[in-house]
Amino acid sequence: MDALTVNEAAATTGWSPRMLRYIERAGLVSPPRSDGGYRLYGPAELQRLRTLRELLERHDVGLAEVGFARRMREDAGLRAAVDEWLTAQARRPEEVPTGEWLRFEQRKHERLLAAAQSQLEVA
Amino acid sequence: MDALTVNEAAATTGWSPRMLRYIERAGLVSPPRSDGGYRLYGPAELQRLRTLRELLERHDVGLAEVGFARRMREDAGLRAAVDEWLTAQARRPEEVPTGEWLRFEQRKHERLLAAAQSQLEVA
């Protein structure tokens, strides 16, 4: 069998087994199961897990946010509602001071980086 | 003056003053300010606050999620990355993409990347 179990998949993707289960519950990567219920990660799932990691790291996004993007993609009503609301906002560009929001995001990012840093220093 | 202050705006929109400030910080509704720094909510902002409430209640969405949708809309690179990841998920591996489908996806991706590029050039 060329399918890996959770621990093996974890070893080759950089996720922990715990996170692999969490990611499945979040509806992002759901491997098929063996007759006994074991998760079986094939090449497709492994690739998705690696690209998911890339996506989160490079764009400072959370799993829940990707899950929300997925929900928007699948729920046309939701997508339309959110899109409409945001579009109305965009029609008033003079009332959109992006500076504050940017600084807010920057501070959040700085906090995340600081946390990652101290994490590394411990290791 | 037909602009309301935070407490007045809160009274007519159903939000608390605290949440009005929080919503501004989240980049969702940013009213102009008086010379002294008071928030001044006009009809446009009031309407946006009411529709925002509608949106959250009807679709069980959080403020942070709407903020993320906004971020995706404004950051073409992010949008392209998330979109690409989710699209790959939808495609079944055994359902080998026909030339037609593949070319369609490729063109979409190219458009998204081009948008990201021009976004960067502006900055």
Added chain:
DNA sequence: CAAACCTTGACACGATCGTGTTAGGGTTAT
């Protein structure tokens, strides 16, 4: 069969979200 691995469920813990409240200090309006 038995060791090694998997499953779900739970407790734990720091970080962020959504929200209220309070403190110290300016602004507006009467």
Added chain:
DNA sequence: ATAACCCTAACACGATCGTGTCAAGGTTTG
């Protein structure tokens, strides 16, 4: 001028996110 209102910053607090770990029990495999 002074009461009433606003501003930001901060503490607090339950809920959820992201993550680890442990327990009790089923599966795979040599």
